[in-house]
Amino acid sequence: MKKVLMLVLTGLAVSVATSAWAEGGNAEAGKTKSATCAACHGADGNSVNPEWPKLAGQHPSYILKQLMNFKNDARVNASMSPMAKPLSDADMADLAAYFSSQVKKLGEADQTKVALGEQVYKGGNNATGVAACAACHGPTGAGNPAANFPSLNGQHVTYVKNQLLAFRTGARANDAGKMMRNVAAAMSDAEMDAVAEYIAGLK
Incomplete structure (x- = not known):
């Protein structure tokens, strides 16, 4: 801690x-x-x-x-x-x-995947050490500008999944203290997919 x-x-x-x-x-x-x-x-x-x-x-x-x-x-x-x-x-x-200064157009989520996505986003996965996304990005995905944690709500599913995969493989490594790399390393493909869908529908 x-x-x-x-x-x-x-x-x-x-x-x-x-x-x-x-x-x-x-x-x-x-x-x-x-x-x-x-x-x-x-x-x-x-x-x-x-x-x-x-x-x-x-x-x-x-x-x-x-x-x-x-x-x-x-x-x-x-x-x-x-x-x-x-x-x-x-x-x-x-x-x-x-x-x-522009207004983001919000996205749509695949409703068949949002239950798992919400679970991981809000509570993480204690069994595998996945931290809750909401801890840094907020319950509505608005992010935390003071800590430079980005807004996620309404973001494209494909883009979010690609970034999680990039953090997992180390292809993207510009996260402070390896925070995102450590989270992504513990996530399953199904969790990444579900979280990306949940994020797309956040408002």
Whole structure:
């Protein structure tokens, strides 16, 4: 428990600095700069392709952190990494401000899977050591901007599953203190699938 607390406190210290930086972004400037982003993420941050995340309504500090991570290779993606490389600090802050100001279009869940998804999301799995998603992302999936834990509600099922798998394999490793990697490592494929469906329907 002490180790988890220290990791959260460290994450808070980093996210406060990132949040202050993101708050300085200009949404209007970000709208202009987002023209290239729109091809994948949609003009308003609501992507149509389920493999690409919805950015609308996401916490600005989280968007900024991901852009910074893509730029410095802490997070690697064949599409996003080259897009982030040329961005300046101001560009990233402006984009974060713009997309966070947009309204997220919520998704639909497969009702045959939400019972297990809700169980794991809210209570985890004590038998296998899976922590409850709600502990960090909140009961409604709104996230925790102070700790830089992202909003999840309404996110695409495919995107969420892909990220959980990436954390499990270590292909994605930009989570503070391996928090997500440790959670994903203990999750079964069925739990990942069910949690992703539950998240898609959260409002």
